Amino acid sequence: MSMMRLIRSWVDEYFSDEEALFLLLLLIAGFVVVLTLGTILAPAIGSVILAYLLQGPMQGLKKRGLSHLAASISVFMLFIVLCLGFLFIIIPSVWSQVTQLFSELPKMLDKGQQLLIVLPERYPQIFSEDQIQALGATIAEEIGRIGQVAVTFSLSSLPNIVAILIYAVLVPLLVFFFLKDGSMMTKWWVSIMPTKRVLIGKVWLEMDQQFANYIRGKVVEIGVVGFVTYVSFAIMGIQYAALLAILVGLSVVIPYIGAAVVTIPVVLIAYFQWGISSDFYYLVAVYFIIQALDGNVLVPLLFSEAVNLHPVVIILAVLVFGGLWGLWGVFFAIPLATLFKAVITAWPKGVKAAQAEPLK
Numbered sequence: 001m002s003m004m005r006l007i008r009s010w011v012d013e014y015f016s017d018e019e020a021l022f023l024l025l026l027l028i029a030g031f032v033v034v035l036t037l038g039t040i041l042a043p044a045i046g047s048v049i050l051a052y053l054l055q056g057p058m059q060g061l062k063k064r065g066l067s068h069l070a071a072s073i074s075v076f077m078l079f080i081v082l083c084l085g086f087l088f089i090i091i092p093s094v095w096s097q098v099t100q101l102f103s104e105l106p107k108m109l110d111k112g113q114q115l116l117i118v119l120p121e122r123y124p125q126i127f128s129e130d131q132i133q134a135l136g137a138t139i140a141e142e143i144g145r146i147g148q149v150a151v152t153f154s155l156s157s158l159p160n161i162v163a164i165l166i167y168a169v170l171v172p173l174l175v176f177f178f179l180k181d182g183s184m185m186t187k188w189w190v191s192i193m194p195t196k197r198v199l200i201g202k203v204w205l206e207m208d209q210q211f212a213n214y215i216r217g218k219v220v221e222i223g224v225v226g227f228v229t230y231v232s233f234a235i236m237g238i239q240y241a242a243l244l245a246i247l248v249g250l251s252v253v254i255p256y257i258g259a260a261v262v263t264i265p266v267v268l269i270a271y272f273q274w275g276i277s278s279d280f281y282y283l284v285a286v287y288f289i290i291q292a293l294d295g296n297v298l299v300p301l302l303f304s305e306a307v308n309l310h311p312v313v314i315i316l317a318v319l320v321f322g323g324l325w326g327l328w329g330v331f332f333a334i335p336l337a338t339l340f341k342a343v344i345t346a347w348p349k350g351v352k353a354a355q356a357e358p359l360k
Helices: 002-015 018-037 042-053 055-063 068-122 129-156 158-191 198-236 241-251 257-274 278-302 311-331 333-356
Strands: none
Touching: 018 198, 042 055, 042 158, 042 198, 055 068, 055 158, 055 198, 068 158, 068 241, 068 257, 198 241, 198 278, 198 333, 241 257, 257 278, 311 333
16 A cells, blocks of 8 residues: 555656656657658658758748748758759769678778788787688678679669658758748647746757757768768878768767777778888878867867766767667757756656646
């Protein structure tokens, strides 16, 4: 009986307010919809995110005197130009380097095997010839498997070309309508919400600011880090500079883990091209300088309102949401973790405040 009274007391304290219950149901419904219909709604979700990113430039144009429709059209045209530039300039260059990398893999494998053969002679206490032979066979098998996966992927992706073309038309169209009629859609959504929404309003205001700062800042960070990496690597003459720049830029999406993982291809490609030489050390030094400047200069500038989350919480959020929603989950792991924190922090105070504060 004491356990039942304890549970009833806890439920009465945290779930007696109907607004808190509605917020809980709203969050559960949102997660269920994304989990069950995420694939189907992916174009719409992506369009909402893109339109959300473009709100900043659109508001800037409106402050300069443009009408809402003119600002929407101007920002949408800028979005189309950026997409076309990415499609016809960046993607062909990266694809060419990916193809070249796959053609060079056998030579890299031979060089790697030559390096492995020398290890038992230099470090007999650590490596034996049997271990090196087994490791070499495993590497060769994995390289062959990667080649098979690449061929299989290229063949299996042919039926998806139609879907990609549909998305290429559907997503820009949805982005335009979300830009043009986003405020009207928001007003409609607010009109069907409960009249009493003090707690929901507090959580929404905090998360709106957090999401806006994080998403826009993260997109700028990806672009700046990728561009600086490409320019630096191209000047130093490393092969696959565009491909490595894309990887380094995208690595900032995954806190802590991304930088560590992308270091491996950067170091390996530099080693296979130059060996242990001054060029190799210079490139590795430049790469770590870029990472240091990103973490200590760029991130504090872009994210002035730092997300106060422990590194363990961030890593767990990346693992959980990445496992649930893939790349989107990884990208939004920090905002979603912040959402949970905001709800948990505001929940007890919000219920009491909702009973005491006047309705706004």
